[in-house]
Amino acid sequence: MDGYEFYVDPSRCIGCQSCVNACAECETHRGQSMINFDFIDRPGTTATAAYVCWHCEEPTCAMVCPADAIKKGDDGIVHSSLKPRCIGCSNCVLACPFGIPKIFPEYEQMMKCDMCYDRTSVGKKPMCATVCPSQALSYVRSDEIAKRREKPTNVFQFGNQRIVTNVYMMVPAQTDALSLDVLDYLWEESYVPFSQPQ
Amino acid sequence: MAKAPASTESLLDSFGPHPAYVPPGGWQDESRNPAERLVKTHCCFCGQQCGIQLKVRGNQVIGFEPWEEFPFNHGMLCPKGVKRYMQGGHPDRLLDPLMRTTQGFRKASWDESLNFTVKRLKETQEKYGKDSVAIYGGASLISEKSYLLGKFARVALGTRHIDYNGRLCMVSAGTAYKLAFGVDRSPLPWSDILKAQVVLVAGANVAECAPITTDYLWRCRDAGGKLIIVDPRMTPICRNADMYLPVRPGTDMALYMGLLHVILRDGLERCDFISKYTTGFDQVSESVRAWDPRTAGEKTGVPPEAIERAAQLFAKADRAIVLHARGVEHQSKGVENCLALINLCLATGNLGREGAGCAMITGQGNGQGGREHGQKCDQLPGQRSISDPEARAHTAKVWGITSEEIPQAGYTAVEIMEAIHRGEIKALLSCCFNPLVSLPDSKFTQEALEKLEFFGVVDFFMSETAHHADVILAGSLQEEEEGIGCTNEGRVIHIQKAVDPPGNAKGDSWIYVELAKRLGKGKYFPYNSTKEIYEELREASRGGHADYFGITYEKIDKNMGIFWPCPTLDHPGTPRLFEDGRSFHPDGKHHFVVTEWRESGDPVSEEFPIYLTTGRVVSQYLSGTQTRRIGALVDQYPNPRLEIHPRLAEQYQIKDGDWVAITSRRNEITLQAMVVKTIRPDTVFIPYHWAGERSANKLTHRTLDPRSKIPEFKVSACQLRKADVPPDWAIVANGHESKGGDKSNGRLRILR
Numbered sequence: 001m002d003g004y005e006f007y008v009d010p011s012r013c014i015g016c017q018s019c020v021n022a023c024a025e026c027e028t029h030r031g032q033s034m035i036n037f038d039f040i041d042r043p044g045t046t047a048t049a050a051y052v053c054w055h056c057e058e059p060t061c062a063m064v065c066p067a068d069a070i071k072k073g074d075d076g077i078v079h080s081s082l083k084p085r086c087i088g089c090s091n092c093v094l095a096c097p098f099g100i101p102k103i104f105p106e107y108e109q110m111m112k113c114d115m116c117y118d119r120t121s122v123g124k125k126p127m128c129a130t131v132c133p134s135q136a137l138s139y140v141r142s143d144e145i146a147k148r149r150e151k152p153t154n155v156f157q158f159g160n161q162r163i164v165t166n167v168y169m170m171v172p173a174q175t176d177a178l179s180l181d182v183l184d185y186l187w188e189e190s191y192v193p194f195s196q197p198q
Numbered sequence: 199m200a201k202a203p204a205s206t207e208s209l210l211d212s213f214g215p216h217p218a219y220v221p222p223g224g225w226q227d228e229s230r231n232p233a234e235r236l237v238k239t240h241c242c243f244c245g246q247q248c249g250i251q252l253k254v255r256g257n258q259v260i261g262f263e264p265w266e267e268f269p270f271n272h273g274m275l276c277p278k279g280v281k282r283y284m285q286g287g288h289p290d291r292l293l294d295p296l297m298r299t300t301q302g303f304r305k306a307s308w309d310e311s312l313n314f315t316v317k318r319l320k321e322t323q324e325k326y327g328k329d330s331v332a333i334y335g336g337a338s339l340i341s342e343k344s345y346l347l348g349k350f351a352r353v354a355l356g357t358r359h360i361d362y363n364g365r366l367c368m369v370s371a372g373t374a375y376k377l378a379f380g381v382d383r384s385p386l387p388w389s390d391i392l393k394a395q396v397v398l399v400a401g402a403n404v405a406e407c408a409p410i411t412t413d414y415l416w417r418c419r420d421a422g423g424k425l426i427i428v429d430p431r432m433t434p435i436c437r438n439a440d441m442y443l444p445v446r447p448g449t450d451m452a453l454y455m456g457l458l459h460v461i462l463r464d465g466l467e468r469c470d471f472i473s474k475y476t477t478g479f480d481q482v483s484e485s486v487r488a489w490d491p492r493t494a495g496e497k498t499g500v501p502p503e504a505i506e507r508a509a510q511l512f513a514k515a516d517r518a519i520v521l522h523a524r525g526v527e528h529q530s531k532g533v534e535n536c537l538a539l540i541n542l543c544l545a546t547g548n549l550g551r552e553g554a555g556c557a558m559i560t561g562q563g564n565g566q567g568g569r570e571h572g573q574k575c576d577q578l579p580g581q582r583s584i585s586d587p588e589a590r591a592h593t594a595k596v597w598g599i600t601s602e603e604i605p606q607a608g609y610t611a612v613e614i615m616e617a618i619h620r621g622e623i624k625a626l627l628s629c630c631f632n633p634l635v636s637l638p639d640s641k642f643t644q645e646a647l648e649k650l651e652f653f654g655v656v657d658f659f660m661s662e663t664a665h666h667a668d669v670i671l672a673g674s675l676q677e678e679e680e681g682i683g684c685t686n687e688g689r690v691i692h693i694q695k696a697v698d699p700p701g702n703a704k705g706d707s708w709i710y711v712e713l714a715k716r717l718g719k720g721k722y723f724p725y726n727s728t729k730e731i732y733e734e735l736r737e738a739s740r741g742g743h744a745d746y747f748g749i750t751y752e753k754i755d756k757n758m759g760i761f762w763p764c765p766t767l768d769h770p771g772t773p774r775l776f777e778d779g780r781s782f783h784p785d786g787k788h789h790f791v792v793t794e795w796r797e798s799g800d801p802v803s804e805e806f807p808i809y810l811t812t813g814r815v816v817s818q819y820l821s822g823t824q825t826r827r828i829g830a831l832v833d834q835y836p837n838p839r840l841e842i843h844p845r846l847a848e849q850y851q852i853k854d855g856d857w858v859a860i861t862s863r864r865n866e867i868t869l870q871a872m873v874v875k876t877i878r879p880d881t882v883f884i885p886y887h888w889a890g891e892r893s894a895n896k897l898t899h900r901t902l903d904p905r906s907k908i909p910e911f912k913v914s915a916c917q918l919r920k921a922d923v924p925p926d927w928a929i930v931a932n933g934h935e936s937k938g939g940d941k942s943n944g945r946l947r948i949l950r
Contacts, residue, residue: 031226134409
């Protein structure tokens with residue numbers, strides 16, 4: 001849908017799993033949910049996170065696929081593996097820095113969120129973002145998201161890997177790129193790697 | 199007579215709950231076929247009654263599609279709404295009337311089951327008098343059915359004893375609002391939440407019990423609004439609270455009197471509003487004088503500084519809203535807790551304006567509409583009082599009887615069960631109510647059910663209570679009859695009929711009309727459709743507080759709901775009450791009401807030193823008759839667990855996942871511990887949706903609020919003991935093993 005983007009905001013998530021349940025209703029993967037859902041640390045907090053595939057500009061899953069089974073469309077959507085090509089090797093599962101792809105042994109295939117291709121391609125919102133009661137998952141225009149306290153980012157730094165995504169993460173207003181590696185926050189004059197055995 | 203005819207195990211094997219995982223026709227087969235129709239209607243699973251479109255194929259609801267145009271929820275749904283469509287084709291669905299045998303239940307024809315029911319009701323009344331028969335209704339019924347039940351009890355049976363399961367839900371708030379404002383409705387539309395500068399959420403687990411309201415709170419925050427949340431548990435919404443006040447169970451009133459104390463001490467009250475629009479301020483002002491922050495803090499366990507800050511934050515806002523729910527209402531002082539909150543709003547002039555006021559979060563599907571038109575023991579249609587001669591005369595005229603023929607007020611829901619227990623009420627006809635799970639002190643409820651000389655049930659699934667029935671009349675789901683509901687906003691909505699009841703099941707309204715005919719009262723029940731019942735309801739409500747006269751099905755469809763009161767056909771409805779400053783009392787004033795501190799009915803002691811509080815989880819609804827049958831919802835939270843703080847757990851050497859015996863003054867159950875830092879260390883929590891040995895209500899007590907007669911579900915005393923072995927129910931699997939991995943992370947799964 002023109003002008004609409006997908007935004008993920010775990011600070012809004014209430015852990016209801018409406019997204020998990022609604023995703024399983026999909027026509028293309030009936031009975032299987034493609035939502036990644038976590039209780040972060042239930043003994044300590046009610047914090048939960050639900051998220052979809054981030055649909056990377058340069059998808060790691062596709063780059064590591066030995067069978068060339070994972071394709072990104074012109075619209076930026078990274079699709080589930082192509083059934084005839086997928087060899088179920090799990091390279092993508094291991095490589096994705098976000099932990100998104102899942103192997104479904106019963107189908108011998110990797111499947112993942114395809115941004116409700118059947119819905120978004122005909123002008124509907126993705127199912128999870130439509131039903132989400134807290135709008136932790138939202139599919140809205142940027143002027144709508146500008147009313148939020150947090151701001152969106154789609155740049156993630158994993159060590160040396162910088163990833164730009166089509167799905168946005170809502171972060172505190174002063175943050176630019178989201179780094180998940182402590183190294184990125186260290187002050188180091190010069191980085192000296194461990195000496196390698198000759 | 200009403201002892202269950204077979205073992206619980208064999209009845210559960212025959213009638214469920216069996217969790218269904220696959221839609222009718224299977225994921226890959228029939229259910230893949232496209233819908234023939236999309237029916238714009240509403241969810242059945244809480245008081246918000248979100249708009250939803252049901253996908254219908256043939257006579258089967260096969261799925262859902264969000265209804266994004268509906269202004270309350272814009273397509274949003276919680277997991278219960280997403281999976282609600284799994285009920286219609288469920289294998290446990292009752293497709294025929296059932297009659298008790300010596301071994302269990304057998305199918306019967308409608309003639310046989312209805313005639314038998316009527317014969318037994320008549321015999322009972324002839325032998326013991328009219329009032330020996332009681333009617334139970336439910337707030338999840340469409341308003342036409344709840345109206346019909348009220349009329350059926352009073353006209354067809356002539357008994358004064360009719361009450362409903364909303365007695366376990368909304369009556370404290372309703373009573374308080376009637377005392378303060380003269381009317382029982384949240385005075386504001388939910389869109390007002392977006393305009394508030396401060397929202398005080400009092401005893402409301404919004405994220406799990408009214409999930410869509412979360413979006414309103416978050417949008418309020420986005421616009422700069424502050425959230426103050428009062429709860430003994432850090433529920434999911436507390437993570438984003440600006441202030442979190444961890445109130446000790448049962449002490450809410452002290453906290454709100456403390457807040458008012460600070461407001462008055464600091465001169466933050468709105469004198470112009472108070473003098474112009476209210477009465478009783480001086481007495482209330484006097485009554486909170488003793489509740490300085492220190493005293494309130496000692497009683498509630500909330501730091502005095504936090505009480506000061508919360509009071510300042512609330513009172514200094516131009517627009518503040520209080521949202522409250524069962525946390526404050528499920529107490530033996532539930533009415534006064536609500537009044538204490540209303541007093542806060544009145545003192546600060548927060549009422550009758552955009553973004554200001556108080557609102558109750560209604561719990562049940564049609565919790566608001568279901569209590570307005572006559573299934574409460576003391577009310578006639580239109581929220582009229584049954585003791586008011588004018589109201590009786592109006593209703594009698596609509597019903598075609600004399601006002602003398604309308605019985606006086608009867609017992610409330612828990613009182614009815616107590617009257618059954620002591621032998622005063624001999625027969626019960628129950629619809630949409632599972633008291634064995636939902637009433638407090640379930641051993642007492644079971645004893646009472648076993649004493650009934652006749653017990654008839656109208657329901658679509660076999661509830662645990664129905665095990666005791668003599669006859670079960672196979673009734674209808676919400677989507678199987680057309681009608682109206684009223685949401686927690688006061689918005690009257692149109693429930694569309696999506697399909698016919700399956701098999702030989704019938705619409706509930708047809709069943710009651712048939713019973714009335716066979717009782718010889720058919721001329722008072724000449725309805726061929728629920729729409730005809732609604733036309734009469736409009737007339738019956740006319741001139742009452744809940745005036746629906748100007749609301750028609752067509753007008754609802756055109757406007758996406760109409761807020762009552764709506765006295766004429768050209769009236770637009772009333773989204774916000776009291777905009778002219780006037781209440782519904784004859785004097786037109788809003789009434790401050792004094793609240794007086796007292797202890798809970800089941801106080802903690804040396805022997806029972808720990809507070810027990812109960813509530814809901816997001817994936818289950820009420821007594822679970824519906825949601826314990828939907829596999830995905832069952833898997834999300836398969837069994838009740840004991841939430842306990844690590845500090846308390848350590849005292850008993852309890853670790854996460856350990857089995858713990860919880861004993862109250864009435865009974866004992868054994869559950870797995872869930873050790874979490876999100877609950878007060880003097881309190882444990884158990885969700886109440888399960889039956890038998892997993893039932894939190896085995897532990898709770900029957901102390902009622904003296905005015906609303908709501909039970910004190912939120913405050914009991916208990917003791918804990920680490921159990922050596924799991925209870926029987928955890929070891930015996932029910933032949934069902936759920937598929938898929940353990941998604942319940944942090945909530946360990948065990949076999950049912």
